[in-house]
Amino acid sequence: MGVAVMGPMRSGTTLVADLLTVRGRSLVLSEPNLLGAWHPLLAGTIHRLVTDFGIEAPPPPTEKPPSRIYSYFDRAILPELQGLDFWGVKYVDLYGWQQLFQRYQPRKLVLCVRDLREVAVSSIELAERMKLGFPGGDHMRDEAWILTRLAHSVHELLALRRLPHFVLRYEDLVEDPKVRERLADYVGLDELGTERLNLTIERDSRQSWESRKHGESITKKALGRFEREPPGPVRNLAERVWRLLGEYSVAFDYEVAEPKARIQGHDFSAPARPGRNPVPYEKGEIWNWKGPRQFEPSFARRRARHLASFNIPAGAVVLDLSGGLSSMITELPKGSRLIMADVVERTPQTKAADLLQGKLPPKGSATVVLALEILEQVEQPGRFLKALRGYNLPVLLSYHATDDTADLDRAALGWRSHLSRDQLLRGLATVGFKVTASWAFDGRQSFLKLRPIPVPARKPRLEAEDAA
Template sequence: NSLPDWRWFKGETSTPWYNSLKLFRQLSPGDWSTVVDQVAEELKTQVKETSHKIPQRELISQKSPPQVIVKSSPKNALRPQCAIITPVGPGHAEIYKEAERSIRDACVRSPGPFCKVIPFRIDDQQGKIGRSRARNFAVEQAAAQGIEWVFFLDADDVLVPDTFANVEPLLDDYDAIWGQIFSFQDGSKQAERREGQLGPTNRFEDVLNADPFHSLQMGHFVRTEIAAANPFDESLDVGEDFHYYMRIWAKHRCIKINEPLFANRRGRHSIGPRSGTGHEWTVRVNQMLNQYRNQPATSPAQQVVAPMKLAIYGMMRSGTTLLCDKLTVPDHGLILLEPNIHLNNWPDQVLKQMQEFGLDVSEEAWKKADESPESFQSYFNRRLLPKLQSLDYWGVKMVNFANWQSFLEMYPPEHLILCVRDLRDVILSALDLAPKLDLFVDDNWIEKRAIQTAKSLVEMAKRPHTLVRYDDMCQQPELIDKLAEQLGLPGLGNHRMSLEAVPHRKYEDDKHAGTVTTNSVNRYLREPNGPTKELAERVFRICKEYNEAFGYTEDNLATSVTSFAVPGVIEEKPLKSNAAQLDEFWKNDQLANIIPQNADLGAFPEGWDVRPVLWEQLKEHIKRSVLEIGCGYGRLCQAFPTDYYLGLDVNPQAIQTAEQTHPGYEFQTIGFCDEYPKTNAALLYTVLLHIDDETIKPMLERICRSSDVILIAEILGKERWRRTGNPPVFNRDFQDYIQLMMQQGYYLSSCIEKPYEHYPETNISFLKFQRMPGK
């Protein structure tokens, strides 16, 4: 067959699927002589172009540095590149091969936040150039190529396997990142942590006051423009490393983390004319440190550490939202509702809260930042924190305990309030709320969340705190007044700002008629025997340490409540939603119903290769990413280049098969009601026919929040195709999709039909929708 793979297109010599390759074509089958002639001419051109670079040959390795291209993690497709800069001095040419191998191994393990990792080897076998000049030249080259980050790795050192993964959460918030010092003896493969070294810190004074041998080493990440603006001093043969470190730490946001980034090899130091002794280095570096120590204190732009008045952490369904509102006093102080600042999501309720409170927060600026690569924490520190600090006080209310230790270190509270409740009542209350949530919350999620939170609360209670028990607060509402007085607040808020910011919480206000009541205290006693009560009892038994710490024991089955009366109505256990049932079915379906089985048609029941059509439909829209929702085992992923594609599915086995079958492509499992990541274009190929009429609208809302362009491929025809069964199918008519998407603010920009040969006289329709201007 004289035709190449379709991804090379007609008559083209390059393709985004293989952007490092060039295709040479036969003019007719067997015409290799023409191909050989074309290759020969191309090589001549390459040699001629290379010859213009000869003046720089003293700095560039005779061998072209290898380029390691790796696929980034899928948070979003706008990922930076990283150059690994290594001067190779006298006696280090062979040992550098191990360093280079460690780079490849780390990339294979995880590229972390980077889309490309590129080794820059600078040869200095005669030792005439010097480390500083070599590094500076490489930084200039990286900057010229638009590479955003560099990592300085000495030739005799190696990266650790998780180098890139270790810095992924930090890239938005810091300009330079160091790790813990690990070293190994030449010939050994076992690295050991250096004892007595400086621990994790982002404080310049900590670095200044530490023994330099135990503080920082060369292997670190730094933004390229910052490295270029702070070059190594080429006049120094020793101490140039700390001379550079001091300038970076004094002026920029730097951190030393608790994980290693590289391992230092002992016993193979450079021996060229510009190498120094350990004694000379120690003397020179301590002189530098003393100079900085004697300078007036400066305030480098490090990560914001912003004290706050109070932090409310509590078990779900334990009255934390009520406290949030009561302790928010208009014109004085605001308690943010579950901002999760450090968890890289964008909590829209915080925008509503701040606007309702009267703070000038632009919704347009919020949305623009949300669509940008900037993390929420960076945006919060830069834009929202100054507004909060202008108030008499501010604080947070949290029920998500993920990384709570680091959060409280970054935003230390003057007062820590812990809210607890009998776990049996917690479980029953959470099951009541679950059907009202947009997100998928089932029995398993509630059980797991309650147990994890209970453990975190026990640990957090070891810190100074004020304990608020739900039972006590409901029986004695005046305790809230006393708490406000204890905290030094000007009074209590008389509003439900937090409830209004999250609509599903409003039912709480209606349930208790806008006041604090005992209606939900000891509700466990009213629960009839059955699966719901069994779940509550199981969680209670598992969390024995929580019960003992906060006064909930088997001996004290109920807290005495003076106004408590047992009603005669038995509450019903909420039924699983359609979304929950769909999620459960597809997670357990393995690979049975991904495509119709047809031995003659194989992987394409359509009877033809679908992938070129998908590429033609979406290529004009794809700048950085394309998202396939319901990707199954990835049969369509090759419609798009690896650097652009992310496939999502609720079926774990399908995702596992996809990863094994299509290495280089990115796949992830996702909860049925999870938010979708931002993308240039979203593809749903024969997915929506499996979504019932009740569930499809909220699903489309989430999809529309992620993309301005949505391609829906479906077999249309409600009357012909709809049926019950396992699974049921919910085929729709053309006008159904037009109406559904118009409700979301989208118009149909193109529609094409193709045959679907598995079903006789059947077509599949490709409906491309785009967001209406201004929507």
């Protein structure tokens, strides 16, 4: 194998795969999962890419297929690639790269990197637009999966860094033509490719989005994504990933969090031993894995979503004010529909609103409201609760009360409201909610079912009382 392009998701790897693909000279395959179990759709995608490139190869077998993709690839595809100057692969799923390199040893290795905060925000947007799912498709990927996947990828990338390699920072790739020239020199090309063959075979939900954003050229439009992200759940997640995985920023010359802001002693940031990643890949692919021993807001949100799913009636129209990913969509009961709200319009369907200031979107046709792991991030919770009551709808709310989080640094988590159980109950009663609470259902987080009720009118004050 001529080249392997490896990096975390949303670090420009697909773009690099296409830049290194030049008709008649070189072809880099995006995410072929060569060592994986047989999958007819993936095998068909590999065949389509090779055919679009201009190579005639036998199609994947429909009867008695092999158990592994490499059996078809080695027999039908690889012999046709040997006539090129080089062929290669691109992976953002870095699990098992050691076995891949044993079977197809690359002569060149390109490590694609990008500021982790940018990676996290962009990963949220990709998962939201493509509605990425866990294996089996019963549940949509969520923020906890993104945290786990990025942490796993970082440790694998740091291990790959021990091999001879070429570091390619996304920021430099799109800004500096000389970096692209050095990339071409590294792999032995006179000039880089100009077609987007690997992007073309992607799902339309991604292909059309990327094409509209960048057109046919390399642009800087994806830079500064973290800076443009307003305060809220996604920005908090991005900062947490960055603070948690500081070794990556040091290794690839990115801004590093101040020492006091770095997250120490965490399962995901533990030093990796040779051949041992501290982040369990297989568990990360399970939709209800509980996560690391340390508290993580994204895993708390996962637990809240699951509990909420049991309290939503069939056929409900759910307005989700939680922000982030619309992962709740795959946990809704039969016949239900989700309306997603967030601090920015991540998809054309998202209702953008200044949630943290209590400026909530219109309820539309909603019959139930969700507010999970969002009240913690609101600076004026009273205003938010009042706006929530204005919907005059039942609400499912989660919150980490101060009674149950004495061991947490709430400010470091990006939390702006600090209510005790009693303060939360009084605030809800004041605006007109009847509360059924499951306090600290997971040890720290509370789940509250709110039903709107009339608020008793205040008794008029007498003139004598006013004078007094």
